[in-house]
Amino acid sequence: MLVHLFRVRILGGPVRGWSLHSLRFQAFSAARSPNGRSSSFLLQAVAQLRSHLQAHLPRAPPTPRWSPSTRYWVGGILMVPAVLRQCPHLCPVVLCEAEVSPPHPAPELHFNWKLFLHFLCPHILVLGAAIVLALGAALVNVQIPLLLGQLVEIVAKYTRDHMGSFMSESRSLSTQLLILYGVQGLLTFGYLVLLSHIGERMAVDMRKALFSSLLRQDIAFFDAKKTGQLVSRLTTDVQEFKSSFKLVISQGLRSCTQVAGCLVSLSMLSPRLTLFLAIATPALMGVGTLMGSGLRKLSRQCQEQIARATGVADEALGNVRTVRAFSMEEREEERYRAELESCRCKAEELGRGIALFQGLSNIAFNCMVLGTLFIGGSLVAGQQLRGGDLMSFLVASQTVQRSMASLSVLFGQVVRGLSAGARVFEYMALSPCIPLKGGYCIPSKHLRGSITFQNVSFSYPCRPGFEVLKDFTLTLPPGKIVALVGQSGGGKTTVASLLERFYDPTAGKVTLDGHDLRTLDPSWLRGQVIGFISQEPVLFGTTIMENIRFGKLEASDEEVYKAAQEANAHEFISSFPEGYSTVVGERGTTLSGGQKQRLAIARALIKQPTVLILDEATSALDAESERVVQEALDRASAGRTVLVIAHRLSTVRAAHCIVVMANGQVWEAGTHEELLKKGGLYTELIRRQALDAPLTSAPPPEKLEDPRSCQCRA
Numbered sequence: 001m002l003v004h005l006f007r008v009r010i011l012g013g014p015v016r017g018w019s020l021h022s023l024r025f026q027a028f029s030a031a032r033s034p035n036g037r038s039s040s041f042l043l044q045a046v047a048q049l050r051s052h053l054q055a056h057l058p059r060a061p062p063t064p065r066w067s068p069s070t071r072y073w074v075g076g077i078l079m080v081p082a083v084l085r086q087c088p089h090l091c092p093v094v095l096c097e098a099e100v101s102p103p104h105p106a107p108e109l110h111f112n113w114k115l116f117l118h119f120l121c122p123h124i125l126v127l128g129a130a131i132v133l134a135l136g137a138a139l140v141n142v143q144i145p146l147l148l149g150q151l152v153e154i155v156a157k158y159t160r161d162h163m164g165s166f167m168s169e170s171r172s173l174s175t176q177l178l179i180l181y182g183v184q185g186l187l188t189f190g191y192l193v194l195l196s197h198i199g200e201r202m203a204v205d206m207r208k209a210l211f212s213s214l215l216r217q218d219i220a221f222f223d224a225k226k227t228g229q230l231v232s233r234l235t236t237d238v239q240e241f242k243s244s245f246k247l248v249i250s251q252g253l254r255s256c257t258q259v260a261g262c263l264v265s266l267s268m269l270s271p272r273l274t275l276f277l278a279i280a281t282p283a284l285m286g287v288g289t290l291m292g293s294g295l296r297k298l299s300r301q302c303q304e305q306i307a308r309a310t311g312v313a314d315e316a317l318g319n320v321r322t323v324r325a326f327s328m329e330e331r332e333e334e335r336y337r338a339e340l341e342s343c344r345c346k347a348e349e350l351g352r353g354i355a356l357f358q359g360l361s362n363i364a365f366n367c368m369v370l371g372t373l374f375i376g377g378s379l380v381a382g383q384q385l386r387g388g389d390l391m392s393f394l395v396a397s398q399t400v401q402r403s404m405a406s407l408s409v410l411f412g413q414v415v416r417g418l419s420a421g422a423r424v425f426e427y428m429a430l431s432p433c434i435p436l437k438g439g440y441c442i443p444s445k446h447l448r449g450s451i452t453f454q455n456v457s458f459s460y461p462c463r464p465g466f467e468v469l470k471d472f473t474l475t476l477p478p479g480k481i482v483a484l485v486g487q488s489g490g491g492k493t494t495v496a497s498l499l500e501r502f503y504d505p506t507a508g509k510v511t512l513d514g515h516d517l518r519t520l521d522p523s524w525l526r527g528q529v530i531g532f533i534s535q536e537p538v539l540f541g542t543t544i545m546e547n548i549r550f551g552k553l554e555a556s557d558e559e560v561y562k563a564a565q566e567a568n569a570h571e572f573i574s575s576f577p578e579g580y581s582t583v584v585g586e587r588g589t590t591l592s593g594g595q596k597q598r599l600a601i602a603r604a605l606i607k608q609p610t611v612l613i614l615d616e617a618t619s620a621l622d623a624e625s626e627r628v629v630q631e632a633l634d635r636a637s638a639g640r641t642v643l644v645i646a647h648r649l650s651t652v653r654a655a656h657c658i659v660v661m662a663n664g665q666v667w668e669a670g671t672h673e674e675l676l677k678k679g680g681l682y683t684e685l686i687r688r689q690a691l692d693a694p695l696t697s698a699p700p701p702e703k704l705e706d707p708r709s710c711q712c713r714a
């Protein structure tokens with residue numbers, strides 16, 4: 001408890017419900033002992049204060065409650081258990097910056113110092129100022145124990161001799177101490193404000209750069225990554241990196257300076273006591289570090305288990321409709337309960353470990369104080385040390401211990417910060433294979449919309465061994481409707497993705513009006529040439545107006561209304577009280593499937609695309625919605641090159657050309673009537689669909705002709 005007493009004195013902070021003033025009063029009262037010797041004065045004062053502090057200092061809770069910051073620090077904080085858990089206000093930076101760190105698999109990543117310096121450079125002057133202030137605060141902190149010792153010497157002299165005026169003798173020292181406290185407070189305020197300024201600005205810059213880099217990555221990149229993981233890099237990792245950066249500068253500098261300064265003071269005060277400290281402190285900290293690493297491991301397991309439980313809850317709540325539809329509430333409750341139970345066991349084990357650690361560390365630190373007092377007391381008794389110097393020694397040694405404890409915490413924080421930074425910088429340094437912009441734009445007067453796939457082979461980058469398209473050749477004549485049909489998984493959507501240039505073919509090429517797509521500007525291609533309408537339209541959680549305008553940001557209100565009319569959407573939009581200002585909810589949840597689809601059609605039509613891709617655009621709709629949407633699609637298709645991907649063959653009978661895909665190739669092609677006459681796979685698919693058999697089970701019948709000759713006529 002003496003440890004805490006001196007911390008209260010060093011930092012001048014109030015102990016809950018117990019002011020510094022009353023502590024001092026108790027110390028002085030205790031000092032009026034009959035023998036008047038300074039050493040016994042010290043011991044009595046300490047004993048008295050100790051008993052008061054025991055009664056007033058907050059204690060560790062009987063069962064640990066794992067608040068996010070507690071969980072986070074449980075692993076790393078173990079070198080300063082008593083300080084941080086019982087006197088959290090004494091270490092505001094540490095606790096303010098504590099964040100939840102989600103469990104991450106440990107990929108081998110290297111911290112990108114070049115990128116780090118790029119973000120740091122604009123703030124280098126402010127950082128310099130913060131470092132100067134932090135060093136100043138630390139140096140002031142080194143001075144305080146020495147002055148405190150001198151003050152105690154005056155107190156001891158007065159209680160021994162009862163001569164002179166205590167007030168006049170102590171005035172100058174007290175004033176100096178007050179000034180130092182004030183200066184230290186100001187310096188601390190200054191460097192924390194500056195560090196916060198740098199940290200927040202860097203975090204914003206890093207988030208902007210990372211977000212921008214993520215949005216520019218290839219679609220193949222997103223095939224391989226989880227959205228949650230990417231979002232976590234933007235949020236948690238940047239936060240952790242920022243916290244570590246601020247902590248390392250503030251705490252690290254201060255602690256190093258204090259350790260160095262106080263060690264000099266200590267060796268000047270008493271070399272013998274310093275030797276005792278030099279042996280005992282590292283030994284204790286070594287044991288503590290060993291125990292700490294075990295507990296950190298346990299803490300990590302605890303976090304992973306919490307993440308598993310959260311995953312179960314997230315999945316159940318996110319898919320609540322499916323859970324309800326299958327009456328699976330009890331099963332989900334049971335799964336969550338089981339995960340929670342494991343969490344509890346792990347957390348309790350961790351709690352026991354921490355309790356043991358805290359108990360042992362309290363004993364160790366108290367023994368160190370006792371040892372210092374014992375050896376120091378004997379030196380005082382032998383007239384080799386003054387009582388005031390012993391007091392200074394105790395205060396300074398506590399500063400050293402506290403600083404070394406924060407350094408050991410910081411070490412863990414540095415490791416975490418570096419790996420968080422490495423994760424953030426990893427994606428910033430990635431450059432996509434398909435650029436967003438750059439390349440040739442066909443002048444609109446020459447743009448016809450003729451598409452060809454020439455001997456295209458393709459495997460998805462995340463599944464390189466599996467060829468989805470094999471020597472695929474197809475022509476989409478300008479202004480005509482071509483329908484792609486075939487077995488599920490046959491590669492129809494892949495054809496559309498290649499046309500959008502979400503991927504580049506592994507072999508062969510895709511051309512627009514004779515130009516290889518790789519030579520054309522992708523943003524022009526996607527933004528102005530191709531309109532894409534998928535089975536599950538994704539809307540943004542904003543107004544209908546803004547959702548339609550997403551297709552062409554500079555579109556006027558009139559253009560939006562016109563697109564909505566073409567898409568058969570104007571009527572239902574106008575029936576809403578808020579009209580075009582209606583907010584559609586997250587992903588458009590407040591709209592029906594047919595309404596969402598019509599908004600998606602309006603969004604695609606507003607840019608007046610030359611080529612339209614309809615990927616099973618009506619398959620998720622009921623008969624009535626399908627009729628309205630199909631009407632809109634028929635209108636939208638007129639005069640455009642249209643690629644329709646369809647499962648229901650009845651919807652593509654009117655297409656100028658129907659292409660049947662199988663095994664990643666064009667199996668046969670022609671009009672509905674021509675294909676029926678051939679009696680090949682198309683006929684088989686129609687027969688199966690009439691029987692309502694799934695298309696997936698259809699093995700392709702014998703091929704009737706060379707697929708290369710299956711071309712749609714212009």
Ligand SMILES: Nc1ncnc2c1ncn2[C@@H]1O[C@H](COP(=O)(O)OP(=O)(O)OP(=O)(O)O)[C@@H](O)[C@H]1O
Nearest residue numbers: 223460462463468487488489490491492493494495
């Ligand atoms: N992003 C992807 N990464 C890896 N493989 C993929 C990816 N998308 C599709 N595939 C695979 O490519 C093959 C063709 O898929 P595609 O979606 O093009 O088929 P489809 O004919 O459109 O099927 P459906 O009619 O069921 O929509 C499938 O085997 C599928 O598993």
